[in-house]
Amino acid sequence: MKILFFTHLTEEFPALIDELKEKWKEHSFICARSKDEYLEHALDSHILVYGNPSDDIIKRAAELKLIIVPYAGVGQLNFPLIRSRMISVANSHGNGAVVAERALGLAMACCGRIVEFHNDMKEGNWHRTGDQSRPFDYWYSIAGKKISILGTGSIGKSLSRLLKGFDCSVLGFRKNSGELTDYFDAITTDLDEALRFGDLVFLALPSTKETENIISRDKISLLEGKFVINVGRGSLIEEEPFFDALKSGTVKGAGIDAWYEYPSKENPAVTGSAFPFHELPNVVISPHAASHAPEGKLGQLTGACQVLETYLHNGTVINSITGDY
Template sequence: MRIVFHGENAASFSNGFAELLDAKADIRVLPDVLSGADREAYAAADVIVATKFDASLPVPPGLKLFHVPGAGYDAVDLAALPPATTLCNCFGHEQAIAEYVMSALLARNIPLSSADTDLRKGQWTYWAGAPERVHGEIAGTTIGLLGFGHIGKAIAARAKAFEMKVVVANRSKVATSALVDRAFTLDQLDEFWGSADAIVVSVPFTDETKGIVGTDALAKMRPDAVIINVGRGPTIDEAALYEALKQKTIGGAIIDTWYQYPGPGRANPQPSALPFHELPNIVMTPHMSGWTTGTIRRRQQTIADNVGRRLKGEACINVVREGRNTP
């Protein structure tokens, strides 16, 4: 069995992977840009773990499984994959992303870093006992979840543990429950935008969701509301977000997914063509919310389990496209 981990992202899942398999395997880690012997090894693979596949890459005639080591598979050209290849993705990042969201909301309300900095200078800025020194809390506030998949559900569970109210907007109907106080469908977004103190965007990037948070949506949000993006950057209109923050028509933003990323010839770009980095009311992070040791461990196990299932002719989990002529 020949398994290829293609690219820097996929290589992160290769360490210790052999120990998770039931059978011996020839495991190769290949760079993002293939040449010479690397292309030959790629073309000979039975299993490829990678974030992208297109016509520029060799077509492995015996490829049984192409596994994306994450949820998004928009960089995989389904038409270019061999017909017999099963395509799977994996999740396991919802725990980490939910912790990121909750820590971001807590940090907006509980100024630990500022209090520590000030007290080291002898300044008792947040000392209990006077109303001008109070800080906030998240209990009793409302969190709005645009998208209620793996990530949305994980955030809702943690928000409820902090005694928050949870409202949801989702493509398919969501019933009210112990986790959900109120639910909207996507044709009710005008009502959803103003219903929460914090709105978390976790919908996937599709033609339907591109710019789903635009000028009108931002204008309908509460003036002190914060928007958090842990889905895909372009689900929030870039110019509309910048203008809302610059004009302070919303309370702020916490953005982890962006419009520009590092790539060939662009090692450390700003994450947007617009100067978000000059604004004081945004927290900017480099697409890190789901990238934890726990995420890597959980995704490794999912990939290894699917390798075993595919080679035994058993049904895989998280199937995006079933390969034809499955053994």
């Protein structure tokens, strides 16, 4: 089979591709370094390791059997067209532990008011109140707190494991019931229960038709007094009421890595939303960078290679995408 990679990851971690070539000598491995090289090889490839093939390629690539997205997000793909061609799609879960680490960092920065205190101290504000009965402005510890994690996949599991080091009680939310997942104290399929439970609510769900605005305006009231950390997708939580709740202090704080607006050639300097989340002192912002550590990127390519090798070995597609996108 002909396997075509079109991702910067093969240039960053070439040893993984060299290992594939050595192990699977009966197959052809191409690492495209440019769009022209990608287009030259795409039409007769059997497997494509790339996150955003065009509709034209999907229609014309007669031999294409499998698309492996070398990261988690797949919402950019035209699934009706892909499925009409009987092409399988899988993604990589290899960066879950690193994204979980970033989520915990956002939580600690947000609850700890680290960015707020940092910025204020540069101006000489030491956050002493002058009130003898309560002389200090407080930050909030996560130790021993109740935690809700929406999404019990690779990110959610890794995050739950990390939070156990803080003696937290962790409730996971997922759409289907089943066996208890490692490191979670309990699992629920009831969204309201999950939102009510946690002092901190972590969002680690994918973007699907089912999850769009899963935390809608009427659900945001359940987040009163809580911290929200989003490393999933911006579309999980309704934008304007979320901003309003943070601005008013109804939601105590947020750490946000997943956004509503992203840079483009026409508008390269967006701040993530039509609303000024970045101006709120109780919000810590991050430019969708939760996987942007060397370990995270190596994990992405390693995960993609695991999908590929399993398919080459026995034709099984692991991490197969079957939801309604």
